[in-house]
Amino acid sequence: MSQVLLLLPDFLLIVAGYLVCRHTALDRPVWDGVERLVYWLLFPVLLFVAILRQPLQAGEMLSFAGCGLAVVGLGIALAYALGHLQGVDALTHASGAQTAFRFNSYVGLAMAERLGGVQAVAWIALLIALCVPVCNVAAVWPLARRSGQHFGRELARNPLIVATVAGLLCNLAGLRLPEPLNITLTRVGSAALPLGLMAVGAGLQMGALRDAPRLAAAFLGIRHLLLPLWAITLVITAGLPSAQQSVVVAFAALPTASSAYVLATRMGGHGGFVxxxxxxxxxxxxxxxxxxxxxxxxxxxA
Structure with a gap:
């Protein structure tokens, strides 16, 4: 499968969720339960296992990790800045801002394996471990503020943040799961991607983008134009090895996280827009x- 077609199965899963929800007996109430299952169990398990699987050492590959964090940092700064523009609806911005800097780690893991095998998977796991907590905190903050929810409480009970921090701490402590438990959790987590993408399709409201088309274009412009260009500048300037450069640039060009829709919906945001x-x-x-x-x-x- 060529790189151009790598994401086609993910998009087809979104389409499948849309069709199943609207043209079968598995309608909206069924998918409300699926969204909760994905958000509270499947995605956290997948994140925990993915981070724990690859051994990491504190302080390793500082330049590489710094480039990944710099990519995410620029995305957060630009996304937040859009909220200060005149005429931008606060709740719509709070809901969609996360799509400018969050990333689909599951697609990232698949892409890394194609780019550089096991070693590239270890590198992308490091970026996931470092950047997922940052991205989730940045995603929760505007939603909590606009919906009137307590920021600290939302962080403490956000399953994606809890799972990522737990995975990172266990990894750095050198803990490893017994093989039967590892296999079980891996199988549980493997359901997250297809069900999560189908849940996105089930909640799809493309018409909702008409509520703020310029804001949508700005978010996607940050995600798919500015961040990849910034990543290329960073890795060339930092002089990273060629293989690591490819991983960082691919990381910067990933599609946004499919769980962004679930987070926006669970926190009272504009789910259709997301x-x-x-x-x-x-x-x-x-x-x-x-x-x-x-x-x-x-x-x-050049």
Missing amino acids: AGLVSLSTLIAMLGLPLALAALGWAQA
Whole structure:
């Protein structure tokens, strides 16, 4: 399968969720339960296992990790800045801002394996471990503030943050799961991606993007244009090894996290708007990700 088609199965799962929800007996009430299952159990388990699986050492590959954090940091800063523009609806911005800097770690793991095998998977696992907590805190903050919920309480009970921090701490402590438990949790987590993407499709309201088309374009422009260009600049300037450069640039060009829709819905945000952003982001990344890697190749050759 070519890089251009790598994300096609994910997009088809979104379409499948849309069709199943609207044209079968498995309608909206069924998918409300699926969303809760994915958010509270499946995604956290997958994150925990993915982070724990690859041994990490505190302080390793500082330049590489710094580039990943710098990519996320710019995305957060730009997304937050859009909220200060005149005429931007506060709740719509709070709901959609996360799509500019969050990333689909499951697609990232698959892409890393294609780019560099086991070693690249270990590198992307490091970025996941460092950046997921940062992204989730940044995603929860505007939603908690706009919905009137307590920020600290929302962080403490956010299952994605809890699972990521737990995985990171266990990894750094050198803890490893017994093989039967590891296999069991891996199988539980493996259901997160298909069900999560289908839940996005079930909640899809492409028309909701018409509520703020310029804001949607700005979020996706940050996610799929500015961040990959920033990543290319960073890795070339930092002089990272070629294989690590590819991983960082691919990381910057990933589609936004499918769980962004679930988070927005659970915290009283504009779920339909976020569902449209997630779907468009997945479609854009099908072409944008290989183009970002091609641009890196041109920069390396220059």
